[in-house]
Amino acid sequence: xxxxxxxxxxxxxxxxxxxxxxxxxxxxxxxxxxxxxxxxxxxxxxxxxxxxxxxxxxxxxxxxxxxxxxxxxxxxxxxxxxxxxxxxxxxxxxxxxxxxxxxxxxxxxxxxxxxxxxxxxxxxxxxxxxxxxxxxxxxxxxxxxxxxxxxxxxxxxxxxxxxxxxxxxxxxxxxxxxxxxxxxxxxxxxxxxxxxxxxxxxxxxxxxxxxxxxxxxxxxxxxxxxxxxxxxxxxxxxxxxxxxxxxxxxxxxxxxxxxxxxxxxxxxxxxxxxxxxxxxxxxxxxxxxxxxxxxxxxxxxxxxxxxxxxxxxxxxxxxxxxxxxxxxxxxxxxxxxxxxxxxxxx
Amino acid sequence: xxxxxxxxxxxxxxxxxxxxxxxxxxxxxxxxxxxxxxxxxxxxxxxxxxxxxxxxxxxxxxxxxxxxxxxxxxxxxxxxxxxxxxxxxxxxxxxxxxxxxxxxxxxxxxxxxxxxxxxxxxxxxxxxxxxxxxxxxxxxxxxxxxxxxxxxxxxxxxxxxxxxxxxxxxxxxxxxxxxxxxxxxxxxxxxxxxxxxxxxxxxxxxxxxxxxxxxxxxxxxxxxxxxxxxxxxxxxxxxxxxxxxxxxxxxxxxxxxxxxxxxxxxxxxxxxxxxxxxxxxxxxxxxxxxxxxxxxxxxxxxxxxxxxxxxxxxxxxxxxxxxxxxxxxxxxxxxxxxxxxxxxxx
Numbered sequence: 001x002x003x004x005x006x007x008x009x010x011x012x013x014x015x016x017x018x019x020x021x022x023x024x025x026x027x028x029x030x031x032x033x034x035x036x037x038x039x040x041x042x043x044x045x046x047x048x049x050x051x052x053x054x055x056x057x058x059x060x061x062x063x064x065x066x067x068x069x070x071x072x073x074x075x076x077x078x079x080x081x082x083x084x085x086x087x088x089x090x091x092x093x094x095x096x097x098x099x100x101x102x103x104x105x106x107x108x109x110x111x112x113x114x115x116x117x118x119x120x121x122x123x124x125x126x127x128x129x130x131x132x133x134x135x136x137x138x139x140x141x142x143x144x145x146x147x148x149x150x151x152x153x154x155x156x157x158x159x160x161x162x163x164x165x166x167x168x169x170x171x172x173x174x175x176x177x178x179x180x181x182x183x184x185x186x187x188x189x190x191x192x193x194x195x196x197x198x199x200x201x202x203x204x205x206x207x208x209x210x211x212x213x214x215x216x217x218x219x220x221x222x223x224x225x226x227x228x229x230x231x232x233x234x235x236x237x238x239x240x241x242x243x244x245x246x247x248x249x250x251x252x253x254x255x256x257x258x259x260x261x262x263x264x265x266x267x268x269x270x271x272x273x274x275x276x277x278x279x280x281x282x283x284x285x286x287x288x289x290x291x292x293x294x295x296x297x298x299x300x301x302x303x304x305x306x307x308x309x310x311x312x313x314x315x316x317x318x319x320x321x322x323x324x325x326x327x328x329x330x331x332x333x334x335x336x337x338x339x340x341x342x343x344x345x346x
Numbered sequence: 347x348x349x350x351x352x353x354x355x356x357x358x359x360x361x362x363x364x365x366x367x368x369x370x371x372x373x374x375x376x377x378x379x380x381x382x383x384x385x386x387x388x389x390x391x392x393x394x395x396x397x398x399x400x401x402x403x404x405x406x407x408x409x410x411x412x413x414x415x416x417x418x419x420x421x422x423x424x425x426x427x428x429x430x431x432x433x434x435x436x437x438x439x440x441x442x443x444x445x446x447x448x449x450x451x452x453x454x455x456x457x458x459x460x461x462x463x464x465x466x467x468x469x470x471x472x473x474x475x476x477x478x479x480x481x482x483x484x485x486x487x488x489x490x491x492x493x494x495x496x497x498x499x500x501x502x503x504x505x506x507x508x509x510x511x512x513x514x515x516x517x518x519x520x521x522x523x524x525x526x527x528x529x530x531x532x533x534x535x536x537x538x539x540x541x542x543x544x545x546x547x548x549x550x551x552x553x554x555x556x557x558x559x560x561x562x563x564x565x566x567x568x569x570x571x572x573x574x575x576x577x578x579x580x581x582x583x584x585x586x587x588x589x590x591x592x593x594x595x596x597x598x599x600x601x602x603x604x605x606x607x608x609x610x611x612x613x614x615x616x617x618x619x620x621x622x623x624x625x626x627x628x629x630x631x632x633x634x635x636x637x638x639x640x641x642x643x644x645x646x647x648x649x650x651x652x653x654x655x656x657x658x659x660x661x662x663x664x665x666x667x668x669x670x671x672x673x674x675x676x677x678x679x680x681x682x683x684x685x686x687x688x689x690x691x692x
Contacts, residue, residue, distance in 0.1 A: 093582060099607035099632050163632070236439060261445035270624040277635065278619035283612065286445050286638030288509070292629050 003119030004327040005054025009046055012328040013054060020115060020123035025071035026089075028127035030063035030081060033139045034148045035117045035344045036318065037330050038085075039178050040269050043246070045331055057327075058118030058344075059085040059109040060151035062144055065131070066121070074128045080139060081131040082304070083117065083124055084296040085109070085152040090129030100295035103129070118327055118344060132300050137308075145315025145343060146307045149183070150300050153341065154314035156267050157183025157244070158190075158303065159294030164240035164265035166191045173197040173229050173257045174214070176244035177205040179317040179341040180267055182212055184242040186314060189213030190306070193240075197232060199225055199253070205340055208316060222249065226256030233259070240265060243291070248272040255281055266291035318343040349465030350673040351400025355392055358674040359400060366461060366469035371417040372435075374473035376409035376427060379485045380494045381463045381690040382664065383676050384431075385524050386615050389592070391677055403673075404464030404690075405431040405455040406497035408490055411477070412467065420474045426485060427477040428650070429463065429470055430642040431455070431498040436475030446641035449475070464673055464690060478646050483654075491661025491689060492653045495529070496646050499687065500660035502613050503529025503590070504536075504649065505640030510586035510611035512537045519543040519575050519603045520560070522590035523551040525663040525687040526613055528558055530588040532660060535559030536652070539586075543578060545571055545599070551686055554662060568595065572602030579605070586611060589637070594618040601627055612637035664689040 001019045006012055020029055035058045044055065065079045075081055088095055088103030095103050106126060110116050114125060124130050132150075137143055146154075157180050166172050172188040174181045177200025188196050189212065198214035199221070200206045206217040218228045230237055237259030243250050246268030254264040255276070264287060276282075282289060306312045320339040322330045324346060333339035347365045352358055366375055381404050390401065411425045421427055434441055434449030441449050452472060456462045460471060470476050478496075483489055492500075503526050512518050518534040520527045523546025534542050535558065544560035545567070546552045552563040564574045576583055583605030589596050592614025600610040601622070610633060622628075628635060652658045666685040668676045670692060679685035 094606045097607055102606040102631055163634070260440045260448040261443055266629065270629050273622055273624035273626070274620045275623050276619055277621050277623060278616040280619070282635070283616050283638050285448055286509070286636075286641075288634060288636040289623065289628070290632075290634040290636075292632030295632075 001120035002324050004057045004116065004324065006044055006048055006057050007054040008048050008050030011050065012045070012331045014325055014327050019121050022067060022069050023123065024125060025069040026126050026128065027069045028065055028072055028075060028124045028131060029067040030061070030083065030122050030124055030131070031066050032061050032063045032117055032120055032122055032346050034062045034144050036060050036148060037334050037342045038152060039180055041331070042335055043269060043271060045335060056110055056116035056119065058116035060148060060153070061117035061122065062148045063122065064139060068127060072127045075131045075133050079133040080137050081133050082147050082150050082300065083131055084300065086293070087114070087125045087130040088297055089126045090297055095129070095297070098295055098298045100297040101293040118324070120324065120346060129297065132304065134304065143307060145318045146313050148343065149314035149317060150296070150303050150307065152294070152296060153179045153317060154183040154186065155296040155299050155303060156180050156294040158187035158299050160184045160242040160244065160265045160267040160291060161187040161191050163290040164242060164263045166193050166240050168192045169194050170239040171195045171197065171233055172240045172242060173199060173238035174242045174244060175199045175250050175253055176268060177202055177209060178244060181242070181244035182209050182317055183314055184244055185209050185214045186212040186312060190312065197229055197238065202337060222253065223256070225253055229257040237262060239263070242267065244268050246271050248275065251275055258287055260285045263288040263290055267294065317341045321345050347466035348670050350403045350462065350670065352390055352394055352403050353400040354394050354396030357396065358391070358677045360671055360673050365467050368413060368415050369469065370471060371415040372472050372474065373415045374411055374418055374421060374470045374477060375413040376407070376429065376468050376470055376477070377412050378407050378409045378463055378466055378468055378692050380408045380490050382406050382494060383680050383688045384498060385526060387677070388681055389615060389617060391681060402456055402462035402465065404462035406494060406499070407463035407468065408494045409468065410485060414473060418473045421477045421479050425479040426483050427479050428493050428496050428646065429477055430646065432639070433460070433471045433476040434643055435472045436643055441475065441643070444641055444644045446643040447639040464670070466670065466692060475643065478650065480650065489653060491664045492659050494689065495660035495663060496642070496649055496653065498640070498642060499525045499663060500529045500532065501642040501645050501649060502526050502640040504533035504645050506530045506588040506590065506611045506613040506637060507533040507537050509636040510588060510609045512539050512586050514538045515540050516585040517541045517543065517579055518586045518588060519545060519584035520588045520590060521545045521596050521599055522614065523548055523555060524590060527588070527590035528555050528663055529660055530590055531555050531560045532558040532658060536658065543575055543584065548683060568599065569602070571599060575603040583608060585609070588613065590614050592617050594621065597621055604633055606631045609634040609636055613640065663687045667691050
C-alpha cells in the first residue's frame with residue numbers, strides 16, 4: 001500500500017510498504033476512504049531531525065472496515081467508520097471518566113508499531129473503542145468531510161469549549177484561526193456561548209469563523225490584540241479563552257485576554273514547557289488553566305447525531321482535496337497557509 | 347494605639363501610632379477583639395528587605411464597630427463583625443461573579459494607606475462589603491476563634507476545594523499541614539469528598555487533620571510522598587490536589603499526585619513565577635490548574651451559619667493565644683512550627 005512518512009523537517013514522502021495485518025484480537029484493518037493533515041502534523045514538519053527512518057503520518061480518517069480481530073464486536077467488515085485520533089478501549093477507568101486520551105490500554109498513532117492514517121490501509125488497535133460505525137452512510141456520501149472532522153479537529157475544538165465550561169452568558173475568545181480554532185467557535189456556539197470573539201488575521205478563515213458563529217473578529221495580535229479584546233468586553237476580559245495555537249505568544253495573549261476568575265483552555269499542543277503561572281499571571285486573578293488532547297470518543301456519538309441531522313457541518317474546514325501521491329504538497333499548502341485544512345481522498 | 351509592623355525579615359515590632367480615622371464615607375473604624383498571624387505573613391517575614399518604614403501587618407480579625415462613614419448601611423456602632431482579608435464593595439461585576447479579591451473598588455490590607463489588623467484599631471474601606479455582622483454573639487463568645495477563622499484561613503481552604511470542584515465520589519489530596527491545609531480538609535469533607543488524603547509530617551497537626559476528616563495521612567514528601575498517594579489510589583492519582591504551601595516543590599508534588607483529568611487547586615501564594623505546564627506536566631493528562639486568593643465574601647454567609655449552628659469549628663486551628671505586645675514571639679512561634687496558628691487577643 002501507499003503510505004505517508006516524515007523523514008525530517010519538510011521532508012514528506014509517500015512510499016509503498018506492506019499492508020498492515022491484524023496483530024491483536026482486538027485490532028481491525030480499515031481501508032482508508034478519507035484522511036487529512038492536522039495542524040499538529042506541522043509541528044514535526046517544522047522540527048523533526050532528519051534520519052533514515054520515516055515516521056508514519058496521519059491520525060484522522062473515515063474508512064471501511066476490511067477485517068476484524070476475533071474479539072472485535074462493535075464493527076464488522078464493510079462498515080463505514082470514523083476513527084478517533086487516539087486508540088482506546090473505551091472501558092478503563094480513565095475512559096469511564098471521560099479522558100480517553102489517557103486510556104490505560106490506549107495510545108497515539110504515528111509510531112512504528114501503530115502506523116498512520118495518511119495511507120491506503122490502517123491497523124486500528126482496540127477497534128471496539130477506537131472506531132465508531134456510521135450506519136446508513138456510504139463512502140460516496142457528501143457527509144464524509146464532516147464525519148472526518150469528528151476524528152479530531154471539530155471535537156478538539158469542542159473539548160476546548162467543554163473544558164472551559166462554555167455556556168450561556170459566557171464570552172469566549174478563540175485565539176487562532178486554524179481549523180481547530182474555527183471548530184472551537186462552532187462548538188462554543190453549540191454549547192450556548194453568548195458571544196464569541198475570534199482572533200485571526202486571514203480573512204478567508206475568519207469569514208468561515210463568522211459563518212460558524214463568531215460575533216467579532218480581532219485581527220490584531222499580541223498586546224494590540226489583547227487591548228482590542230478588552231475594549232470589546234468593557235475592559236473586563238473574556239470568561240473563556242481558547243488557545244488553539246500551541247506557541248508561547250498565544251499563551252501570553254490568553255493571559256491578557258482572560259477575565260478575572262476566567263479560564264484559559266488550551267488545545268494547541270504546547271511547544272513550550274515552562275511558562276508564568278505565579279501571582280502576576282494566573283494566581284492573583286483566580287485564572288484557571290485547563291485543556292489537553294481531546295478525548296474525542298467521549299463526544300463523538302453526540303456530535304455524530306449533529307452531523308447526520310445537519311445541525312453542524314464541521315467539514316467546512318476542508319478547503320482542498322488531494323490524492324495520497326500529493327501528500328507532500330498538502331503539507332506545504334497548510335504550512336504556507338494557502339490551505340486551511342487538506343483532505344486526502346483515496 | 348498599638349500596631350504591628352514588619353521592618354524586614356524577622357523584624358516584627360509593635361509600635362504606638364495614631365488611631366485610624368474615617369477617610370471615606372464608606373469606611374468603618376473597628377476596635378479589634380481578635381486578630382491572628384497568617385501563613386502568608388511568613389513570606390515577607392522571611393524575605394522583606396530591611397528599611398526605615400515598617401509594613402503594617404495582619405489581615406484577619408473579629409472586632410466591634412466603633413464608627414461608620416456616612417454611606418455605610420449594613421453595620422453600625424457596637425456590632426460584632428468579621429472582616430474579610432481583602433476589602434471589596436461586594437457589588438461590582440467581579441464581586442457579582444464571585445471573585446471579590448479582584449473587586450474593582452477593593453484591595454489588600456497591609457499598605458501605608460490601609461493598615462493592618464494586628465493592631466488595636468483598624469480602618470476598613472468599603473465597610474458594607476468588607477464587614478459581616480454576627481448578630482447575637484458578643485466579644486466574650488467561645489465562638490470567636492471559629493469566627494476569626496472565617497476572615498481567611500477556613501475560607502481559603504474552602505476556596506481551594508470549591509475551585510477544585512470537590513464533591514461526592516472525589517478523592518482529594520491536601521499538600522500542607524498548615525492551618526490552610528487543615529481547613530481544606532475540613533472544607534473538602536463539608537463539600538462531600540469521598541476520601542481525603544493529608545500530606546504532612548507534624549503529628550499534632552495531622553492529628554487535627556484526622557479530626558477534621560482526613561482519611562489517610564502521608565508523612566513522606568517529594569517522590570516518596572507521590573508514590574504513597576498513588577499507592578493509596580490504585581496507581582491512579584487523586585481527582586483533586588489542594589496545594590496549600592506555595593513553594594515550588596509542593597507544585598511538583600501536586601503534579602505527581604494528581605489524576606488524569608484531575609485538578610490542582612492552589613491557595614498557597616506561589617513563591618515562584620514560572621513552572622512546567624507543557625505536554626509532560628499538565629497538558630498530556632488534561633490536568634486543570636486553578637486557585638488564587640480566596641473571595642471570602644462569596645462564602646462567608648454560608649460558613650457563618652455552619653459555625654453558629656456548630657456544624658464546623660474551624661477555629662480549632664488556633665493553638666496559641668498572645669497579646670499584641672507579644673506579636674514578634676507569635677511570628678517566631680509560627681515560623682519555627684512550634685505553633686500552628688497564633689491568635690492575638692486584645
